[in-house]
Amino acid sequence: MENNPYIAIFLLLFPLGLSASERISLSDYLAKVRENDLELKTEVSKAEAADARSSGIALPPPMVAFARMRDDAGTSRGYEINQMIPFPTKLTNDHSGRKEESRAQKEMNLAKEREILAQAKRAYFSLWVAQEKIEILKEKKDIIEGHIKLSRSGVRSDSFLKIHLLKSESDLDLLENEIEEANQALRESKVRAAELVNADAASFDVTASEPPESKVSSSTEKTGLSHQVESKRHTLESFKSFESVANSSWLPDFTLRYKQMGPGSMFGQYNEAMVGVTLPFVFFWEPNAASKDASQKRVQAELELEQAERRIENERYSLTRKAMSLKSQLENINTKLLPRAKTRMNLVHNIVPRDMESLQDHRETMEAFPDLKLKALDLRLEFETAVSELEKYTSSEAAHE
Numbered sequence: 001m002e003n004n005p006y007i008a009i010f011l012l013l014f015p016l017g018l019s020a021s022e023r024i025s026l027s028d029y030l031a032k033v034r035e036n037d038l039e040l041k042t043e044v045s046k047a048e049a050a051d052a053r054s055s056g057i058a059l060p061p062p063m064v065a066f067a068r069m070r071d072d073a074g075t076s077r078g079y080e081i082n083q084m085i086p087f088p089t090k091l092t093n094d095h096s097g098r099k100e101e102s103r104a105q106k107e108m109n110l111a112k113e114r115e116i117l118a119q120a121k122r123a124y125f126s127l128w129v130a131q132e133k134i135e136i137l138k139e140k141k142d143i144i145e146g147h148i149k150l151s152r153s154g155v156r157s158d159s160f161l162k163i164h165l166l167k168s169e170s171d172l173d174l175l176e177n178e179i180e181e182a183n184q185a186l187r188e189s190k191v192r193a194a195e196l197v198n199a200d201a202a203s204f205d206v207t208a209s210e211p212p213e214s215k216v217s218s219s220t221e222k223t224g225l226s227h228q229v230e231s232k233r234h235t236l237e238s239f240k241s242f243e244s245v246a247n248s249s250w251l252p253d254f255t256l257r258y259k260q261m262g263p264g265s266m267f268g269q270y271n272e273a274m275v276g277v278t279l280p281f282v283f284f285w286e287p288n289a290a291s292k293d294a295s296q297k298r299v300q301a302e303l304e305l306e307q308a309e310r311r312i313e314n315e316r317y318s319l320t321r322k323a324m325s326l327k328s329q330l331e332n333i334n335t336k337l338l339p340r341a342k343t344r345m346n347l348v349h350n351i352v353p354r355d356m357e358s359l360q361d362h363r364e365t366m367e368a369f370p371d372l373k374l375k376a377l378d379l380r381l382e383f384e385t386a387v388s389e390l391e392k393y394t395s396s397e398a399a400h401e
Contacts, residue, residue: 026124026211029193033120036198040116043109050105054098057091060084067261078261087251089244097241104234111227111392116196118388123193125384128208129377130186136377137179140370144172147363161356168363213380214387216323226393232308236301239294246294249287253278312393319390326383333376341369 024032034040063082068075151165194204255276263269280287348365351358 021205021207023207023209025209026121029124029197029206029208030117030120032197033116034113037116037120037196038198040113043112047102047105047109050102054095054102057095058098059086059091067259069261076262078259080257080259083256085254085256087248087253089248089251090253093241093244093248097238097245100234100238100241104231104238107227107231107234111231114227114394115392118392120193120196121388121391122385123189123196124208125211125381125388127186127189127193127206128211129381130182130189131208132377133374134179134182134186136370136373137175137182140367141172141175141179143366143370144168144175144363147366148172150362151359161359164356164359211384214384216320216327216387216390225395226312227395228393229305229308229312230395232301232305236298236305239298239301243291243294243298246287246290249290250280252280316390316393319386323383323386323390326379326386330376330379330383333372333379338369338372338376341365341372345369 060083065080065082067078067080069077148165148168151161151168190204190206191201193206194201197204255274255278257272257274257276259272259274261270261272344365345368348362351362
């Protein structure tokens with residue numbers, strides 16, 4: 001069989017087993033995190049368990065007993081049914097408390113989702129910044145290499161140029177270390193990104209697309225009530241209900257009993273009904289202790305709610321101001337400094353340096369552009385980190401507006 005030359009060319013261009021890095025957008029990555037993150041699945045399981053516990057009233061199960069009585073004259077059989085019924089306010093308040101616990105867990109589930117997505121967003125931006133930084137450092141490396149070639153033309157006639165050349169060569173070697181450091185940062189970013197989607201870091205090879213700049217409002221009112229605060233609020237309501245249950249422990253519970261025995265040799269069939277009432281005030285210290293304990297738990301929940309409201313309010317204010325400041329700095333670099341630096345670089349690129357001073361100006365001008373791009377990247381990462389931290393305290397409804 002003759003070899004097909006087109007197949008050979010295809011295999012040379014596209015070797016088998018070579019897989020390109022998968023490009024993924026921010027929205028697609030966040031969707032993968034929602035679907036695969038193990039912490040989120042754990043929180044969903046907790047919320048479902050709390051919802052299951054909140055269903056129905058906590059009424060003790062009835063007891064059924066079968067009796068058999070035997071004497072010399074014969075045998076009789078019967079049965080007995082017992083049911084303990086707590087005081088009605090205990091049942092209603094206990095059910096209300098468990099419902100509030102379920103709502104608190106659901107809010108905590110939403111809060112955890114916001115926190116995980118904030119981590120995922122930071123991981124994605126860290127990955128993208130690491131990619132971009134490597135490319136900019138390579139661009140800077142090309143600039144220094146070109147500058148070294150330009151400097152060598154005048155080394156023989158000027159000893160100061162030799163010093164300048166040696167410094168440039170040393171800076172180039174240092175830049176190699178920076179590139180390797182950036183490559184390591186990229187590898188670490190991929191590992192973190194893989195963890196959040198429950199993937200194997202060794203096989204998780206993705207490339208982040210440039211994400212759109214996040215939006216931030218100068219007003220914290222648009223972020224809505226945080227799920228963290230709502231969870232604390234429902235927790236407080238549950239403790240209030242359980243405090244009412246404890247305060248009701250002074251009230252009696254009821255026991256209903258019905259018994260029926262078949263006819264025997266000495267007596268005929270008989271039925272027996274009984275209503276019993278507990279006397280909790282006899283051992284008064286027990287309901288008193290339960291009431292005080294529930295009251296202290298309610299007070300503790302009130303303080304935790306107040307603390308959470310104040311802490312989150314202050315963090316929102318601080319993060320909003322920080323994000324606005326970083327956004328202003330970023331706009332200044334992108335709209336003013338970078339265009340000017342690029343214009344200067346284009347002008348200097350066409351000018352041949354003739355002395356030490358012009359050679360130094362040439363290098364500083366050429367390097368200013370990639371250095372500003374690196375600065376812009378760092379500011380972008382700081383800005384997106386501040387916004388993602390702020391989004392932790394944003395309600396799901398406000399986040400989708």
